Amino acid sequence: MELTAKSAAELHTLLESREISAVELTKAFIERINAIEDKVKAFMTLTEESALMQAAEVDAKLSRGDKLRPLEGIPMALKDNMCTEGVRTTCSSKILENFVPPYNATVAELLRQAGAVMLGKLNMDEFAMGSSTENSAFHVTRNPWDLERVTGGSSGGSAAAVVADQAVFTLGSDTGGSIRQPAAFCGVVGMKPTYGAVSRYGLIAFASSLDQIGPFTKDVRDNALVMNAIAGHDPKDSTSVPYDKPDYTKFLLNDIKGLKIGIPREYFGQGIDTEVDKVLRQALATLGSLGAEVEECSMPHTEYAMPAYYLIAPAEASSNLARYDGVRYGYRTEDSEDIISMFKKTRAEGFGSEVKRRIMLGTYALSAGYYDAYYLKAQKARTLIKQDFDRVLEKFDVLVAPTAPTVAFKFGEKSTDPLAMYLSDVCTVPLNLAGLPGITLPAGFAGGMPVGLQLMGKPFDEGTLYRVAYTFEQNTDFHKAKPAFSGEVA
Amino acid sequence: MKISRKDVEHVALLARLELTEQEIEQYTEQLDSILEYAATLDRLDTENVEPTAHAVPLHNVLRADEVKSSIEREKALQNSPDAEEGFYRVPRIV
Numbered sequence: 001m002e003l004t005a006k007s008a009a010e011l012h013t014l015l016e017s018r019e020i021s022a023v024e025l026t027k028a029f030i031e032r033i034n035a036i037e038d039k040v041k042a043f044m045t046l047t048e049e050s051a052l053m054q055a056a057e058v059d060a061k062l063s064r065g066d067k068l069r070p071l072e073g074i075p076m077a078l079k080d081n082m083c084t085e086g087v088r089t090t091c092s093s094k095i096l097e098n099f100v101p102p103y104n105a106t107v108a109e110l111l112r113q114a115g116a117v118m119l120g121k122l123n124m125d126e127f128a129m130g131s132s133t134e135n136s137a138f139h140v141t142r143n144p145w146d147l148e149r150v151t152g153g154s155s156g157g158s159a160a161a162v163v164a165d166q167a168v169f170t171l172g173s174d175t176g177g178s179i180r181q182p183a184a185f186c187g188v189v190g191m192k193p194t195y196g197a198v199s200r201y202g203l204i205a206f207a208s209s210l211d212q213i214g215p216f217t218k219d220v221r222d223n224a225l226v227m228n229a230i231a232g233h234d235p236k237d238s239t240s241v242p243y244d245k246p247d248y249t250k251f252l253l254n255d256i257k258g259l260k261i262g263i264p265r266e267y268f269g270q271g272i273d274t275e276v277d278k279v280l281r282q283a284l285a286t287l288g289s290l291g292a293e294v295e296e297c298s299m300p301h302t303e304y305a306m307p308a309y310y311l312i313a314p315a316e317a318s319s320n321l322a323r324y325d326g327v328r329y330g331y332r333t334e335d336s337e338d339i340i341s342m343f344k345k346t347r348a349e350g351f352g353s354e355v356k357r358r359i360m361l362g363t364y365a366l367s368a369g370y371y372d373a374y375y376l377k378a379q380k381a382r383t384l385i386k387q388d389f390d391r392v393l394e395k396f397d398v399l400v401a402p403t404a405p406t407v408a409f410k411f412g413e414k415s416t417d418p419l420a421m422y423l424s425d426v427c428t429v430p431l432n433l434a435g436l437p438g439i440t441l442p443a444g445f446a447g448g449m450p451v452g453l454q455l456m457g458k459p460f461d462e463g464t465l466y467r468v469a470y471t472f473e474q475n476t477d478f479h480k481a482k483p484a485f486s487g488e489v490a
Numbered sequence: 491m492k493i494s495r496k497d498v499e500h501v502a503l504l505a506r507l508e509l510t511e512q513e514i515e516q517y518t519e520q521l522d523s524i525l526e527y528a529a530t531l532d533r534l535d536t537e538n539v540e541p542t543a544h545a546v547p548l549h550n551v552l553r554a555d556e557v558k559s560s561i562e563r564e565k566a567l568q569n570s571p572d573a574e575e576g577f578y579r580v581p582r583i584v
Binding site for chain 1: 493497498501502504505506507508509513517520521523524525527528529530531532534536539540541542545546548551553561565566568569570571572578580581582583
């Protein structure tokens with residue numbers, strides 16, 4: 001097996017036994033990126049030089065005979081909405097094209113302290129608004145399984161880089177499915193942790209009550225290892241929750257006997273592709289055969305999650321994105337007569353069309369006369385959606401659903417119809433509104449494209465999600481399949 | 491129609507976005523269909539339902555009132571499109 005295809009756990013063993021050096025490993029990844037990046041285009045920025053320096057530090061430690069921590073020397077990359085000191089952070093937007101943060105996001109700092117080697121920053125939908133990474137202001141990222149298809153989004157670069165072996169693991173962010181949907185489209189493991197479990201300090205805000213950072217990995221064990229490094233309370237994030245962080249690898253048991261798994265029937269209704277449905281029914285049968293008690297349940301307010309989300313998220317975004325005014329950082333128009341025209345032109349020239357659409361929608365939903373009808377109504381619907389989860393999770397340990405209603409679609413298929421694009425998040429959005437954790441893992445293929453199985457759990461119970469995911473993975477081979485990079489590069 | 495061209499022009503001003511003719515037309519149409527979809531929520535009886543702003547409510551998160559170092563002025567200004575003598579420079583306001 002190629003070095004770049006191995007998991008963090010496997011590479012850790014090779015590093016510690018000195019079969020490979022950290023510099024050799026980082027060089028192997030730089031070569032891999034150079035070899036296939038013109039096809040995939042997962043990256044926004046590469047940081048080869050600092051990566052090799054970080055790797056050399058790990059080698060120095062090894063030659064002193066020191067033990068390595070689990071992620072030490074492991075090459076990884078971050079979505080380009082996480083601030084990295086001295087490294088350009090664009091949010092894939094023209095308005096931040098030349099923004100160089102003066103500080104590190106907490107997750108970037110934690111991974112640096114854990115000794116992980118940062119290879120670069122990853123492409124995304126502008127300001128994480130989108131479901132295909134077609135909204136990047138700079139370039140699209142292609143799905144390694146079929147280069148004519150999207151990676152999903154908004155963390156498309158994060159998903160593609162892992163499945164294309166351009167990084168051992170990556171981080172993404174999930175506001176309405178932006179980790180889980182691209183992970184499913186690209187056939188990797190993606191975790192959206194409980195709201196408040198991972199610090200958002202230094203994450204460029206989209207919708208603050210929904211945003212959450214999480215890992216993309218090749219398998220479930222690596223995912224737990226990365227969560228060990230990034231989760232935990234952070235005084236710099238006032239929405240970070242103080243809780244007893246467990247060792248997530250302790251949950252990697254190949255045993256789900258007696259666990260209660262609920263199948264919310266609303267997630268398997270209209271709009272789910274029949275081939276995707278077939279793959280998931282098979283996955284449910286597998287979980288049943290492994291000893292879990294699988295039973296149907298009902299979450300009657302599920303259909304209201306999408307309309308509620310598409311009021312709440314844009315409302316929060318319109319407020320968060322007010323800061324891009326051309327004064328303190330980012331792009332400023334060259335053509336302005338006074339301060340108001342400077343604001344208006346800076347924002348008109350700096351933001352792409354989807355970002356403007358959501359700012360408009362959110363501003364409208366919050367404006368005088370419409371607040372009660374739209375924003376307040378959506379927040380009340382959010383309560384009912386959350387209550388659905390609370391109720392079924394009293395009875396079940398884990399809920400199982402599709403991650404996305406279809407496999408990855410072709411470029412341009414949905415990009416002209418905003419509503420059609422929004423609906424590809426229909427299976428992932430409810431969890432963000434409820435603030436709960438969810439993981440997606442490879443469950444099979446439909447028409448040659450990966451299908452993701454979504455597991456949803458109780459607050460701060462990522463551990464049980466890892467246990468069920470690990471058991472499924474140990475008893476199937478879907479995570480071992482590799483993409484062929486087929487299809488024409490358009 | 492949920493939203494008119496006039497609404498779009500008004501909201502664009504509130505949001506400090508200069509829109510082209512074509513964008514005004516396009517957003518009028520697209521926002522209308524999104525709001526039409528959002529009106530699905532009208533079917534829900536929310537008479538006695540409290541709103542949820544945050545899934546995990548935390549209140550009054552404060553730290554001890556101690557002086558700590560913060561980012562240096564030069565570093566804070568380094569991303570500014572226009573800065574002078576330690577200040578941000580903008581077009582004349584009054």
